[in-house]
C-alpha cells in the first residue's frame with residue numbers, strides 16, 4: 001500500500017444545529033446532537049493535526065457553524081496553524097460585531113447560501129421568515145469588513161428560472177465569486193428529490209443563461225457552475241476522488257471521505273477521539289475502500305477518464321443503483337444510465353410535491 005497524497009481541505013462540520021430548515025440539506029437524516037459535539041480543545045487538536053498532514057484549507061461548516069460560541073477561537077487556532085479559513089454559513093445570525101471578531105481572529109473568506117433571489121421564495125425554502133433580508137444585510141457586512149464573499153446559489157426547480165437574477169444579486173452584494181450549484185441529492189436533498197428536481201427544459205434555459213452571462217462577468221465575478229448530475233452524460237469527480245483531496249469531519253468527530261459516506265453500508269468510520277487524523281487518512285479501511293482505481297468495475301476499470309472523474313460518486317451509485325461499488329449511473333457508459341434521466345423527468349413532473357423540512361429531533 002502506497003501512502004496517499006496529503007489532503008487539500010477539511011470540511012469541519014462544527015454542529016448540526018441550524019436555524020434554517022432547508023429541504024435540500026445534504027446533512028444526514030439522523031442529525032448529530034449538541035451533547036455529542038466535539039469540544040473546543042478537541043477541535044483545536046484536530047486543526048493542528050490537519051495542518052501537520054498538509055491540509056491547506058479548513059471550511060467551517062455545519063449545520064450553522066455560527067451556533068458555536070467558540071467559532072472565533074477555532075478560526076484563530078486554524079490561522080495560527082497556517083490554514084486558510086472559510087466560513088460556510090446561512091448568515092441569518094451573523095452580525096457586524098461578530099464578523100469583526102472573526103476577521104480579527106484571521107478569517108479570510110465567507111460563503112453565504114441563498115435559497116432564492118426573491119424574499120418570498122427564499123424564506124419559504126429556508127423555512128425561516130425574514131431570512132433573505134438578514135442574508136443580504138450580512139453579505140454587505142462581510143464586504144464592508146473587508147472579507148472575501150462567495151454567494152452560494154442553491155438551484156432547484158423553484159428558483160432555477162431566476163438564474164439571471166442570482167448573478168445580479170451577487171454583483172449587487174459585492175461578492176467576488178458565485179457558486180451556481182444545482183442541488184446534490186444526498187441526505188435531506190435525496191428525501192426531497194421529487195420536490196426539488198428541475199425539468200430538462202428548465203435546465204436547458206438556465207444553462208443558456210449561465211453561458212451567456214459568464215463572458216460579461218470576467219474580471220468582476222468568478223463563476224463556479226455545478227451542473228445537475230441527473231441530466232448529465234458524465235459524472236462529477238466527487239470530492240476530487242474518494243480519499244484523494246478531502247476530509248469531512250462530523251460534529252461528533254467521525255472522519256468521512258465525503259458528507260454522505262455514512263449512507264454506504266458496511267463502512268466503519270473512525271473518529272478523531274480515538275486516532276490522530278493523519279493515521280485515519282493514511283490507512284483507515286473506509287478511506288481505502290474506494291481510493292484510487294483498484295476497486296473499479298468495468299467499464300471504469302479500462303476507461304481513459306478513470307483518473308479524471310475517479311468513477312463519479314459512490315454515494316450516488318448507491319442511491320441510484322443500490323450498489324456503492326457500481327459505476328455511477330450518471331455516466332452514459334453505465335448499463336442503468338437511461339433510467340436516471342427518466343427518473344429525473346418523472347420526479348420533475350410531480351409539481352405539487354410538498355417539502356419535508358430538515359429538522360433536529
Ligand code: SF4
Pocket residue numbers: 234235299300301303304305306307309310311312327328331332333334
Ligand atoms: Fe468515469 Fe467510469 Fe464513466 Fe469512465 S466509465 S467516464 S471512469 S464513470
Ligand code: FES
Pocket residue numbers: 186238239242258259260261312313314315316
Ligand atoms: Fe459520497 Fe460523492 S457524496 S462519494
